[in-house]
Amino acid sequence: DAGVTQSPTHLIKTRGQHVTLRCSPISGHKSVSWYQQVLGQGPQFIFQYYEKEERGRGNFPDRFSARQFPNYSSELNVNALLLGDSALYLCASSVQVDGYTFGSGTRLTVV
Amino acid sequence: GEDVEQSLFLSVREGDSSVINCTYTDSSSTYLYWYKQEPGAGLQLLTYIFSNMDMKQDQRLTVLLNKKDKHLSLRIADTQTGDSAIYFCAEPRYSGGGADGLTFGKGTHLIIQP
Numbered sequence: 001d002a003g004v005t006q007s008p009t010h011l012i013k014t015r016g017q018h019v020t021l022r023c024s025p026i027s028g029h030k031s032v033s034w035y036q037q038v039l040g041q042g043p044q045f046i047f048q049y050y051e052k053e054e055r056g057r058g059n060f061p062d063r064f065s066a067r068q069f070p071n072y073s074s075e076l077n078v079n080a081l082l083l084g085d086s087a088l089y090l091c092a093s094s095v096q097v098d099g100y101t102f103g104s105g106t107r108l109t110v111v
Numbered sequence: 112g113e114d115v116e117q118s119l120f121l122s123v124r125e126g127d128s129s130v131i132n133c134t135y136t137d138s139s140s141t142y143l144y145w146y147k148q149e150p151g152a153g154l155q156l157l158t159y160i161f162s163n164m165d166m167k168q169d170q171r172l173t174v175l176l177n178k179k180d181k182h183l184s185l186r187i188a189d190t191q192t193g194d195s196a197i198y199f200c201a202e203p204r205y206s207g208g209g210a211d212g213l214t215f216g217k218g219t220h221l222i223i224q225p
Contacts, residue, residue: 033212042115042199042215043154056204056211090153092213100213102146104153 002026004093004103012109013081021076021106025093031055032074033100034066035090043090049074078108086110117200117216124224129187131219133200138181144201144213145174145185154199157185187221195223 005024013019025032031050035043045058049068063079072093078085086109092100116134123129135143141162146154160167160174160183167174173186187194197218203210 035212035215040217042217043213045204045212045214048211055209056206058212092154099142099159100144101156102154 004091004101006089006091006103006106008106009104010107010109012111015081015083015110017081018077018079019081019108021078021089021091021108023074023076023091023093023103025072025074025091026101029093029095029101030072031094032068032072033092033094034074034076035092036060037088037090037105038084039087046076081110083110115200115202115214115216117198117219119217120220120222122222122224123190125190125192127190129185129190129194129221131185131187131198131200131221133183133185133216135181135183135200135202136214137202137205138178139205140202141210142203143174143176143183145172145183146199146201146215148197148199148218150196157198190221190223192223192225195221197221 007022033048034046037043046060047066048056052068066076068074088105088107090105092102094100142159144159145157147157148154171188175184199218200216201213204212204214
């Protein structure tokens with residue numbers, strides 16, 4: 001059984017561009033959450049989606065948005081990229097809203 | 112506040128026990144978690160403990176929970192070079208609709224000396 005898969009694994013973007021990151025949860029998991037991990041820090045919560053509805057939002061600007069599809073996969077979108085958005089973006093899935101399994105992440109570099 | 116506190120570094124000799132400490136913030140947390148992150152990798156769930164337990168043992172790992180002091184610890188017995196990683200303590204974060212994610216500490220870098 002596949003774990004949480006994220007794509008792409010690495011990405012380089014220019015300031016001002018927009019980016020879309022993708023996540024496929026473990027089969028049967030209906031909840032997906034997104035985290036940003038800046039180098040040297042712990043992951044910071046961005047969003048959680050459950051059954052395609054936003055359940056929670058962390059302290060991130062409106063440039064960050066997400067959605068969840070009928071198959072429970074999810075996309076994280078970031079507009080108007082800043083250098084400070086460079087980070088490892090982690091996706092986690094769970095059956096309900098606890099018991100989180102993380103993917104390997106997408107490393108985003110903004111230049 | 113919402114800060115989960117951990118020491119940044121711990122250095123131990125191979126074969127000794129490692130004890131990583133964490134102070135969390137929310138006394139209503141139902142679960143508390145320990146995650147491991149190796150260089151360049153995602154997060155691996157090591158273990159978790161229910162809030163109605165004081166201790167949980169899983170092979171070389173022992174988790175101790177002191178709810179009164181909001182203190183969580185992870186003990187790794189017979190520490191090996193493969194245990195070298197960053198260890199994160201995490202608690203659920205709650206909004207009006209219930210738990211909606213995790214709050215992590217900054218992580219403890221476990222360094223193994225030969």
